[in-house]
Amino acid sequence: MSGNHAKQAVAAAQIASELHLAQKVAKQLAISSKNARAIVLRAGSQAAGLAVIANFYDELASETISLAKSINIMALDISTHSVTEWRNSVVLNKLNTAFKLAESAIYKNDITFTMSKITNTQKSLNYDFGKLINDLGNKLDEIQQHMRAIDVIAVTSKLEAVRTGEFQGHLVEMADSIQVMANKIKEHISRSISLLGTPR
Amino acid sequence: MLATTLYNKSHRWIIFGRDPGKPEKIIDTNQVLITSGEHSILLDPGGIELFAPMLAATLKYVPIDHITHIFASHQDPDIISSLGLWDQVVPNAKLHCPWLWEGFVRHFGMNNIEYTPIKDQGGTIKVGNIELQFIPAHYLHSSGNFNVYDPVAKILFSGDIGAALEAPDAPFEIEDFNEQIDKMQLFHQRWMPSNRAKQDWIRRIRKLDIDIMIPQHGRIFRGENVGKFLDWFEALEVGVAIQ
Numbered sequence A: 001m002s003g004n005h006a007k008q009a010v011a012a013a014q015i016a017s018e019l020h021l022a023q024k025v026a027k028q029l030a031i032s033s034k035n036a037r038a039i040v041l042r043a044g045s046q047a048a049g050l051a052v053i054a055n056f057y058d059e060l061a062s063e064t065i066s067l068a069k070s071i072n073i074m075a076l077d078i079s080t081h082s083v084t085e086w087r088n089s090v091v092l093n094k095l096n097t098a099f100k101l102a103e104s105a106i107y108k109n110d111i112t113f114t115m116s117k118i119t120n121t122q123k124s125l126n127y128d129f130g131k132l133i134n135d136l137g138n139k140l141d142e143i144q145q146h147m148r149a150i151d152v153i154a155v156t157s158k159l160e161a162v163r164t165g166e167f168q169g170h171l172v173e174m175a176d177s178i179q180v181m182a183n184k185i186k187e188h189i190s191r192s193i194s195l196l197g198t199p200r
Numbered sequence B: 001m002l003a004t005t006l007y008n009k010s011h012r013w014i015i016f017g018r019d020p021g022k023p024e025k026i027i028d029t030n031q032v033l034i035t036s037g038e039h040s041i042l043l044d045p046g047g048i049e050l051f052a053p054m055l056a057a058t059l060k061y062v063p064i065d066h067i068t069h070i071f072a073s074h075q076d077p078d079i080i081s082s083l084g085l086w087d088q089v090v091p092n093a094k095l096h097c098p099w100l101w102e103g104f105v106r107h108f109g110m111n112n113i114e115y116t117p118i119k120d121q122g123g124t125i126k127v128g129n130i131e132l133q134f135i136p137a138h139y140l141h142s143s144g145n146f147n148v149y150d151p152v153a154k155i156l157f158s159g160d161i162g163a164a165l166e167a168p169d170a171p172f173e174i175e176d177f178n179e180q181i182d183k184m185q186l187f188h189q190r191w192m193p194s195n196r197a198k199q200d201w202i203r204r205i206r207k208l209d210i211d212i213m214i215p216q217h218g219r220i221f222r223g224e225n226v227g228k229f230l231d232w233f234e235a236l237e238v239g240v241a242i243q
Helices: A002-101 A110-196 B048-058 B083-089 B099-108 B177-191 B195-206 B224-235
Strands: B002-008 B012-017 B031-036 B039-043 B067-071 B094-098 B114-118 B123-127 B130-136 B146-150 B155-159 B212-215
Touching (some): A002 A110, B048 B083, B067 B083, B067 B123, B083 B099, B094 B099, B099 B114, B130 B195, B195 B224
Parallel strands (some): B039 B067
Antiparallel strands (some): B002 B012, B123 B130, B146 B155
16 A cells, blocks of 8 residues: 555655656757748748648647746646555554454554544545546646647648748758658657556 | 653653564654643654554544644654644644754655744743753764753653664563663664763763653663663763764
């Protein structure tokens, strides 16, 4: 029991750390998307189709940053939650031992009230924990979807860049770097999702 | 966990220790319960690993809600690392501990129990119908440190002073003081850093009327062994790590 709580607490802290790294990459992504928009503006009418795409990059990057921020807080909440559950389970475990050892003690039933109180607290903590984990899973999926969308847009923008003449090289290079960043974020999120498997 | 009643008149002193289930590599400790009417105080209730046997032993003597006070002579884990667990079972109790250690002792976990800091000069506390005194014992062996004295029962709980490193099945009481010296000497020389602090403590203690002295490790001193200890300790050079 305690072992699971320890693993949960560590896994949640590791997720927070992965998300912190993902957030840093998302910030670079946001800068790259702004650069892409600047090139598109310079390319003028030749890159009209890319303007929408550049805006889209920017929006997705900003959303990813704010999602990563909120997930980070959530992961730390989960870690704290696990530690509370862990401590409660230690108390419960010790009380069970005390109850067994106190076989002949006149007042041994005095601790059953505390035992049932802690058991109820544990139930409610478990319920909240399940909810937090589900929310975390959903938010991680959401970022994953963003990154997939960025990947698709990068491929499309490379195709569109063909029409921009002298700007093609820059735009393709930028789309490649955006893809690399999106893949990095995807890796952090995948690791977070696999870590999430431990607490689940 | 073995238990022995040391005094049982208007109120009761019980000493716990020599737990047969104690993990091998931790030092054996003495815990004390003083009960008076519907109030009780636990003196240095011990480490986390001792919590379950200590709670079980305590429930043989008092209902759980009669444990209204806990005393920690100083901040060490063998003294009070069980605090986070007591905090759940006696949430309305007060913890009496040197003011110096509040920020440290709270690391053991304290959401419910109220911290009642003891000032450097000591003080008194009422537990049921009795009044106990907190006697300063600073630097012996902790920089903020107290003993507990009961003038009615004439018992002094001396914390680490008088402590000895003993076999797990050692008796509770000293029979031959001279035999005890070997078990106490290095402990006092190394863990007590200040000769000046030692003399200050001896001066205070000689003014008290003591029948029994209970250290937190080792055996209790009764009758003339109390005086023998004070004489021996007075002559002992402490703080030997500084050559």
